[in-house]
Amino acid sequence: MSGQAPVALRAEGLTVVTRRSDGREVALVREVNLVLHQGEALGLVGESGSGKSLTALSLMRVLPESMRQQGTIELGGLSLSALPEERMRQIRGAQMSMVFQDPLTGLNPVRTVGSVMREALRRHRRMTRRQAHEASVAALRSVGIPSPQERLRAYPHQLSGGLMQRVMIAMALLHQPAVIICDEPTTALDATIQAQILDLLQLRVASASLILITHDLGVAAQACDRILVMYSGVIVENGRTSEVLDNPRHPYTAGLLAAAPTLDPSRPGMIPIPGSQPAPLSRPPGCAFAPRCARAQARCHREEPDVTTEPSGRSYACWNPHD
Amino acid sequence: MSPPNHPAAAMPAGTRMTESAAAQEILRAENLRAVFRLGSRPLVAVDDVSLVVRRGETVALVGESGSGKSTVARALTRVQPLAGGHVYFEGTDITALSERALRPVRRRLQMVLQNPYASLDPRLTVQRIVAEPLLSHKVVAGPQIPDTVRMLLDEVGLGPEVARRRPANLSGGQRQRVAIARALGLRPSMLIADEPVSALDVSVQAQVVRLLARIQELEGLSYLIIAHDLALVRQIADRIVTMYLGRVIEEGPAAEVVSEPLHPYTTALLSATLTSASGRRERIVLSGDPPSALAIPAGCAFHPRCPIARPRCAAERPPTESAGDRSVACFYPGELQLRPRMGSPPSSTAQGG
Numbered sequence: 001m002s003g004q005a006p007v008a009l010r011a012e013g014l015t016v017v018t019r020r021s022d023g024r025e026v027a028l029v030r031e032v033n034l035v036l037h038q039g040e041a042l043g044l045v046g047e048s049g050s051g052k053s054l055t056a057l058s059l060m061r062v063l064p065e066s067m068r069q070q071g072t073i074e075l076g077g078l079s080l081s082a083l084p085e086e087r088m089r090q091i092r093g094a095q096m097s098m099v100f101q102d103p104l105t106g107l108n109p110v111r112t113v114g115s116v117m118r119e120a121l122r123r124h125r126r127m128t129r130r131q132a133h134e135a136s137v138a139a140l141r142s143v144g145i146p147s148p149q150e151r152l153r154a155y156p157h158q159l160s161g162g163l164m165q166r167v168m169i170a171m172a173l174l175h176q177p178a179v180i181i182c183d184e185p186t187t188a189l190d191a192t193i194q195a196q197i198l199d200l201l202q203l204r205v206a207s208a209s210l211i212l213i214t215h216d217l218g219v220a221a222q223a224c225d226r227i228l229v230m231y232s233g234v235i236v237e238n239g240r241t242s243e244v245l246d247n248p249r250h251p252y253t254a255g256l257l258a259a260a261p262t263l264d265p266s267r268p269g270m271i272p273i274p275g276s277q278p279a280p281l282s283r284p285p286g287c288a289f290a291p292r293c294a295r296a297q298a299r300c301h302r303e304e305p306d307v308t309t310e311p312s313g314r315s316y317a318c319w320n321p322h323d
Numbered sequence: 324m325s326p327p328n329h330p331a332a333a334m335p336a337g338t339r340m341t342e343s344a345a346a347q348e349i350l351r352a353e354n355l356r357a358v359f360r361l362g363s364r365p366l367v368a369v370d371d372v373s374l375v376v377r378r379g380e381t382v383a384l385v386g387e388s389g390s391g392k393s394t395v396a397r398a399l400t401r402v403q404p405l406a407g408g409h410v411y412f413e414g415t416d417i418t419a420l421s422e423r424a425l426r427p428v429r430r431r432l433q434m435v436l437q438n439p440y441a442s443l444d445p446r447l448t449v450q451r452i453v454a455e456p457l458l459s460h461k462v463v464a465g466p467q468i469p470d471t472v473r474m475l476l477d478e479v480g481l482g483p484e485v486a487r488r489r490p491a492n493l494s495g496g497q498r499q500r501v502a503i504a505r506a507l508g509l510r511p512s513m514l515i516a517d518e519p520v521s522a523l524d525v526s527v528q529a530q531v532v533r534l535l536a537r538i539q540e541l542e543g544l545s546y547l548i549i550a551h552d553l554a555l556v557r558q559i560a561d562r563i564v565t566m567y568l569g570r571v572i573e574e575g576p577a578a579e580v581v582s583e584p585l586h587p588y589t590t591a592l593l594s595a596t597l598t599s600a601s602g603r604r605e606r607i608v609l610s611g612d613p614p615s616a617l618a619i620p621a622g623c624a625f626h627p628r629c630p631i632a633r634p635r636c637a638a639e640r641p642p643t644e645s646a647g648d649r650s651v652a653c654f655y656p657g658e659l660q661l662r663p664r665m666g667s668p669p670s671s672t673a674q675g676g
Contacts (some may be wrong), residue, residue: 047524048495160612190387191551191595192609199608215524218554218597245599257599259529261554263581264600270558272529276494 005037008209009059009096009179013071016054016063016233026280028067029054029233036179041202041210043224043241045217045256049277051233052213056181059211060098061088076178094124097172101184103164107156113167114152117174124175139170143200162193166200173204180204181211186219198223217260221245229253232277232288239314249314249321252289287319295320349413349513349545350376350399350432356407357394366616368394370569372408376513381539381546383560383577385553385592389613391569392549396515399547400434401425413512430460433506435499437518442502443490449476450486453505460509475504479534496527500534507538513545521552532559553596557581562648565589568616568624575649585651587659588625594661607661623653631659 016029029051036042046052058069061080073080075096080088092098107116117139118132127135133152140148143166156164165185172180182201186194201210202223214220220227220241227244229237229252237250248254255273262269275292278284284291290300300319309315357369369391376382386392397403399410401417409418417428436442443452453472457463463471473483479500490498499519506514519535520528536559538544550556556563556577563580565573565588573586584590594607609628614620620627626636635654643652 047526162612190613191553191592192387193612194597195595195606195608196610216597217525217599221599222597256525259526260599261528261552261558262598262600263554263557263593263596264598265557265578265582267600269554270529270532272533273526274530276496276527277524 005039007035007074008038008040008076009036009211010034010074011059011071014055014058014073015070016051016058016067017070018067020281024281027233028280029058032071032230032235034059034228034235036209036211038178038209039206040226041212041224043220043227044211044213044230045215045220045227046230047215047256047277049232049279050230052230053183055230056098056183056211056213059181060092060096061085062092062098090124093120093177094175095177096179096181097175097177099165099168099172099180099182099185101187103161103168104156109156111155112152113154113156113159117152117167117171120171121174135174139174140167142173143167143170143204144196145170160193161189162196165189165193165197169197169200169204173208177208179211180208181213183213184215185212187215194219217245217256229256232283233280234288234317236289236318237314237316239312239316243312243314247322249316250289250318251293251295251320251322254322255292287317295322347377348375348411349378350374350547351411352395352399352408353411354408355395355398355405355410357391357398357403358406361617364617367619368569368616369398372566372569372571374564374571374574376545376547378512378545379539379543380562381548381560382562382564383548383550383556384564384566385550385556386566387551387592387613389568389616390566391616392566393517395566396434396517396547396549400429400432400515402434426460430462430509431512433509433511433514435502435506435514435516435519438522443498445490447489448486449481449488449490449493449501452490452501453486453508456505457508462509471508472504475508476501478507478538479504480530494527495523496530499523499531503531503534503538510542511544513547515547515549517549518551519548520555521550528555535559553581553593554598565592568613568619570624570652571643572625572653573649573651579649583657585649585656586625586653587629587631587655590659590661591628591630607659631655 011032011034014029014032015027017025017027019025032055044052044055057063059073063069114136117136118129121127121132121135136152137148140151145151145163145166151159186197189197212223224241227239227241228235229250231252237244237248237253244253245257248257258271259273260269273292278288286301286303287305290296297320305317305319307315307317352372352374355369355372359366359368372395384392384395394403398405405418409416412428412432417425450472453475454468457468457471472486476483476485481497481500485497493501520531523531539546548560560577563575563577564571565586567588573580573589580589581593584593591607591609607630611628614627622637622639623641626632629636641652641654643650
């Protein structure tokens with residue numbers, strides 16, 4: 001996607017803080033800056049504990065009560081950060097919606113798919129039951145669900161994981177939101193079903209902008225225009241998908257690429273990164289990746305790296321990047 | 324890194340296979356069948372599955388949910404009762420052995436599970452977790468236990484301080500290392516591992532895979548690895564056995580199966596295997612879900628989702644044909660190929676499902 005498309009969502013200085021039982025405050029996400037253009041699919045990539053899911057929840061302002069967020073969020077020019085919760089509720093689901101890894105979370109198991117969808121529709125729009133039913137049928141059909149009438153009468157557990165994830169995407173799209181955030185939407189699915197869901201998401205990006213949170217660089221490579229790589233609560237690299245994957249600047253991005261298994265016999269693949277990501281409380285001084293980094297220099301252990309931005313717009317936070 | 328000393332396991336008497344076959348093969352499954360009952364309806368989870376693991380070899384059993392791969396693993400370790408077929412381990416038919424006669428087999432044939440969160444008792448320290456099988460199989464005398472546990476932890480790259488911790492205070496990678504240390508304590512000749520790294524982060528996955536490879540090299544272990552990721556499997560396995568809806572549909576050397584799949588389902592699975600290098604390539608996207616094992620289609624079970632299915636595929640079940648060390652159950656093997664990634668027409672979509 002071109003960089004000239006208007007901005008759909010912008011976040012600046014997004015920080016998520018939690019207070020521990022001993023009273024100490026810990027930042028789980030720090031100073032995340034993010035720009036999502038209209039019609040763009042943006043991948044937020046990182047391993048577990050990198051802060052990628054908390055970043056998504058903070059964009060929706062739905063963090064658990066034990067956490068608080070700082071920083072500004074703008075959705076199509078409207079500032080969300082200071083909006084009263086009541087206004088925010090109108091925006092969630094209508095202008096900005098979310099799809100989770102497990103389609104069964106958040107769904108009442110004793111309510112049919114149809115009843116959940118009708119309620120979601122009538123929460124934001126004046127509609128008769130009949131109109132809501134027809135809109136639900138159309139929504140399921142638009143995501144390629146066969147015999148939608150029948151599916152609406154089903155309970156969530158009666159549908160397969162792939163079908164339920166389609167239902168969740170249909171629900172996320174009900175009100176033509178400007179932005180959809182999908183948190184590991186295909187991680188629980190089989191490979192052939194994952195392929196269907198990624199195809200569906202790519203088709204739908206035409207109408208909504210997409211943030212795709214994933215631990216899987218292969219999924220990001222397939223579905224995203226741009227990639228942000230997170231490590232230990234910080235964005236370490238940001239650029240066009242091809243730039244980041246073909247020529248990573250940050251050693252962590254390069255390490256993730258080398259650690260993944262490959263189908264290409266000419267590449268070694270599965271080269272481990274020694275050690276593991278630090279817990280937020282034991283984050284080392286300087287660059288959090290330095291203790292695992294083969295390129296680390298004395299400075300990396302002392303000073304947190306500045307963000308360098310190249311003319312193409314790609315950026316990275318590293319004192320000793322790859323060329 | 325010297326292994327603890329254990330008395331050699333005495334194999335119980337059973338049906339012996341021919342000596343030469345037994346020398347090469349560590350595990351042989353013949354015509355396995357496993358059936359679950361859902362109310363009055365039988366669900367055939369595993370149907371006529373045969374496979375062989377040779378000594379020192381890694382075989383990957385690949386398939387999606389409902390393919391029956393985990394049931395095969397459970398049947399091989401006699402956790403899942405069989406409705407038919409035979410399992411030979413180190414030359415002995417273990418299919419009908421009593422629990423008592425199975426004990427030495429269970430020592431030599433260990434299982435490692437996918438989820439180290441669920442498979443380790445959260446109340447116990449790592450010391451107790453690793454020591455427990457040593458005590459229950461009486462392979463190490465009590466006073467030697469702490470030393471043996473320390474050696475086992477060292478073998479999987481964990482320091483002695485880990486012995487005092489409980490699973491909740493370990494990372495996912497550390498837990499899987501503990502599970503492997505526990506399995507290694509009994510000096511098995513074979514490990515069956517059900518998705519051993521799929522719950523781990525990518526950078527840690529590679530660490531655990533390296534560890535498994537190193538142990539195999541040191542001790543000549545044989546592995547049967549249950550997995551769903553063809554890229555991972557290409558890297559770790561000597562041979563791949565692909566299952567679909569309870570049956571083996573393709574088998575062969577890993578590098579060949581991945582570079583030139585014969586069964587259209589393997590081709591589709593390969594096409595759905597995303598790596599950072601695969602980029603936005605054109606793909607074969609199968610429509611629909613796999614059918615339920617309660618309603619397995621007649622003929623070839625894959626035909627409703629198969630992009631190249633013909634009337635014959637719905638009418639007859641394709642037999643397994645072998646050529647060299649490859650085999651496939653398809654009337655039109657090798658016909659469906661992945662197209663070049665650039666400048667090709669949009670992904671073909673199969674009908675049905």
